[in-house]
Amino acid sequence: MFIHILFILSATLTLAGAFGVLATKNIMHSCIFLLASLIGIAGLYATMGADFVAVTQIMVYVGGIVILMLFAVMLTGGKDFVSKAQNLLGLAPSMGNKFTYSMGLFVGLVFVLTNAKLLWSVAFSMSSNEVTEAYPSTVNELGHLLIKDHVLAFELSSVLLLGALVGAAIIARPRKQ
Amino acid sequence: MNQTLVSYLSQYTFFDSLLALFGNNQGVLTFVIYLVFVLIIVGMCATIGGLGTYAERKISADLQLRIGPNRVGPYGLLQFLADGVKMITKEDVMPNSADKFLFYLAPLLALIGVFATLAVLPFSSGLAMADLNVGIFYLIAISSLVGVAVFLGGYASNSKWSMLGGLRGASQIISYEIPVTISILAITLIAGGMSFGTIVGAQKGSPINWFIFHNPFTFIGFFVYFIGALAETNRAPFDLPEAESELVSGYHTEYTGMRFGFFALAEYIEVFVVCGVGAALFLGGGNLPLPIEIDIIPVQLAQFAIFMTKALLLYYVVIWVRWTFPRLRVDQLMSICWKYLTPIAIFNLVGCAIWVVVFNGHSVAQILGGH
Numbered sequence: 001m002f003i004h005i006l007f008i009l010s011a012t013l014t015l016a017g018a019f020g021v022l023a024t025k026n027i028m029h030s031c032i033f034l035l036a037s038l039i040g041i042a043g044l045y046a047t048m049g050a051d052f053v054a055v056t057q058i059m060v061y062v063g064g065i066v067i068l069m070l071f072a073v074m075l076t077g078g079k080d081f082v083s084k085a086q087n088l089l090g091l092a093p094s095m096g097n098k099f100t101y102s103m104g105l106f107v108g109l110v111f112v113l114t115n116a117k118l119l120w121s122v123a124f125s126m127s128s129n130e131v132t133e134a135y136p137s138t139v140n141e142l143g144h145l146l147i148k149d150h151v152l153a154f155e156l157s158s159v160l161l162l163g164a165l166v167g168a169a170i171i172a173r174p175r176k177q
Numbered sequence: 178m179n180q181t182l183v184s185y186l187s188q189y190t191f192f193d194s195l196l197a198l199f200g201n202n203q204g205v206l207t208f209v210i211y212l213v214f215v216l217i218i219v220g221m222c223a224t225i226g227g228l229g230t231y232a233e234r235k236i237s238a239d240l241q242l243r244i245g246p247n248r249v250g251p252y253g254l255l256q257f258l259a260d261g262v263k264m265i266t267k268e269d270v271m272p273n274s275a276d277k278f279l280f281y282l283a284p285l286l287a288l289i290g291v292f293a294t295l296a297v298l299p300f301s302s303g304l305a306m307a308d309l310n311v312g313i314f315y316l317i318a319i320s321s322l323v324g325v326a327v328f329l330g331g332y333a334s335n336s337k338w339s340m341l342g343g344l345r346g347a348s349q350i351i352s353y354e355i356p357v358t359i360s361i362l363a364i365t366l367i368a369g370g371m372s373f374g375t376i377v378g379a380q381k382g383s384p385i386n387w388f389i390f391h392n393p394f395t396f397i398g399f400f401v402y403f404i405g406a407l408a409e410t411n412r413a414p415f416d417l418p419e420a421e422s423e424l425v426s427g428y429h430t431e432y433t434g435m436r437f438g439f440f441a442l443a444e445y446i447e448v449f450v451v452c453g454v455g456a457a458l459f460l461g462g463g464n465l466p467l468p469i470e471i472d473i474i475p476v477q478l479a480q481f482a483i484f485m486t487k488a489l490l491l492y493y494v495v496i497w498v499r500w501t502f503p504r505l506r507v508d509q510l511m512s513i514c515w516k517y518l519t520p521i522a523i524f525n526l527v528g529c530a531i532w533v534v535v536f537n538g539h540s541v542a543q544i545l546g547g548h
Contacts, residue, residue: 002203002204002207002208004204005204005208026276028276028279028332029278029279032278032279032282032329035325051309051310051311052310052311052314055311055314055315055318056314056318058315058318058319058321059314059317059318059321062318062319062321062322062325063318063321063324063351063354066325067321067324067325067328067347067351070325070328070329070332070347071328071347074332138310139310139311139370139371
C-alpha cells in the first residue's frame with residue numbers, strides 16, 4: 001500500500017517531467033523538467049528495492065549531468081535558445097519537427113513490438129505481495145560484482161573518464177602566447 | 178536491512194494498539210507515522226535554522242563587543258520570529274526580465290534539497306526517519322539539489338551580480354563535494370557500511386572509540402570534511418557566492434521577502450545538517466559514553482540530547498569561524514580545494530585503506546590497549 005503510493009508518485013513525476021521537457025519552449029525550463037523526470041526515475045528504482053542504483057541516479061544525474069547541462073546552456077546563451085522550430089499540427093510540443101516526431105514514433109513502435117512479449121509476461125505475473133518494505137542491502141553485492149566479475153568494464157570506464165579529465169585539462173589550459 | 182522509524186516503533190506494544198486504531202491497515206499507519214514525524218522533524222529543524230540566525234547575530238555581536246538583538250523576547254530570543262513576520266509581510270518583488278518560473282522554483286528547490294537530507298539524519302538510534310543502507314550516499318546525492326537551486330537563483334534573476342554569484346556557488350559546491358565525499362568514503366571503509374546505523378553503532382562507548390580518534394588519517398579527515406563542508410554550505414570564509422563587497426548579495430540579490438527567507442533558512446538548516454553529519458561520522462553521534470545496551474525511551478532521549486549537543490557545538494564553531502577569518506579570493510578558493518584538500522583527502526583514503534588491512538580494522542586505542 002505504502003510502496004504503491006510511492007510508486008504512483010514517482011511514476012507521475014517521471015511522466016509529467018518527461019512531458020514538460022517536450023512541452024516547454026525554453027531550454028532552461030526543459031532542463032528543470034528533465035531534473036524532475038530523473039528524480040522520478042530514481043524513485044522508481046527505490047520502490048523496486050534497488051537503493052544503490054536509485055541514489056546513484058540522483059548523484060550522477062541531478063548532481064552532475066543536469067548542472068552540466070545548465071552550465072552549458074547558460075554559457076552559450078540560454079535565452080536565445082527559445083525554439084523556433086515548426087510545430088506539428090500547431091499545438092504539439094515545439095522541440096522537434098515532423099522528421100524527429102516520425103522517427104520517435106517509429107523507434108517507439110519498434111521498441112514496443114520487440115519487447116511486447118517480455119512486457120506482457122511481466123505485467124501479468126507480478127503479484128502485489130512481492131513488494132515488501134524491507135530489502136536486503138544491494139551495496140555489498142554490487143561491490144563484489146564490480147571488483148570480481150565486471151572488473152574489466154569497471155577499469156575500462158575509469159580509463160575513459162581519466163581520458164576525459166586529461167582532455168578537459170588540456171583544452172582549458174592557458175596557452176603560451 | 179533497511180531500518181525505518183516504523184520498523185523501530187513496531188517493537189513496542191503501543192504499536193499494536195495504534196494498528197488496531199487504523200483498522201489493522203499497516204500501509205495507512207505507516208503513512209500517518211511518517212507524516213507526523215516529518216512534520217515534527219521539519220518543524221524542529223526549521224526552528225533550529227531560525228534560531229541559527231539569532232545565534233549568528235548574537236555570537237557575532239559577542240565577538241565584536243556589541244550587544245546584538247535584545248528587544249524581542251527574553252535576550253532577544255524571539256528575534257527570528259519577528260524577522261519571519263517581517264519577511265512574510267514584505268512586498269514580493271520580481272525583476273521585470275526575470276525568468277518567472279525558475280525564479281519561483283529556485284528557493285523551493287533549495288528548501289527541498291535540505292529537507293530531504295533530514296530523512297536520514299540519525300538523531301538517535303531509533304529516531305531516524307529511515308536508516309538506509311546507502312544513508313550517507315543518499316545524503317551527499319540529494320544535497321546536490323541545493324547546488325542546482327543556487328545556480329538557478331542566480332540565472333533566473335537576470336542580473337549580473339546574481340549570475341556571478343550563482344556561477345561561483347555552483348562551481349564551488351561541485352568542487353568541494355569531492356574532498357568531502359572522499360573523506361566520508363574513508364569513514365565508510367572503516368565502519369564497513371554506508372548506513373548511519375552502522376557508522377554510529379561502530380563508535381559505541383567512550384570517546385576514544387570515535388572515528389576521529391580511530392587513526393591519524395581519520396583525524397586529518399575530520400578537518401578536511403569540516404573545511405569542505407563549510408565551503409559546500411557557502412559559509413565564510415568561503416562565502417564567495419554572496420560576497421557582499423563584490424557581488425552585493427550574490428545569487429539572492431534580487432530576492433525579497435520570504436523568498437529570500439527560504440534561501441537563508443535553507444542555508445542555516447544545511448549548516449545544521451552538515452554539523453550533524455560531522456557529529457555522526459566522526460564524533461560518535463548519539464552514543465552514550467556508558468555501555469548501556471537496554472533500549473528504552475529515556476535512553477533514546479539521552480542519545481537525542483547528546484547528538485544535538487555535538488551538532489550544535491559544531492554549529493557554534495561554524496559561526497565562530499565566520500566571524501574570525503577573512504574571506505578568500507576566488508582563485509585561492511579553487512586552489513585550496515583542488516591543490517590541497519583533494520590530495521589530502523585521497524591520501525587519507527589510501528592511508529585508511531592500508532590501516533584497515535594492516536591492523537585488521539583496529540583503532541589506535543585498541544592497538545595500544547593490546548588487542
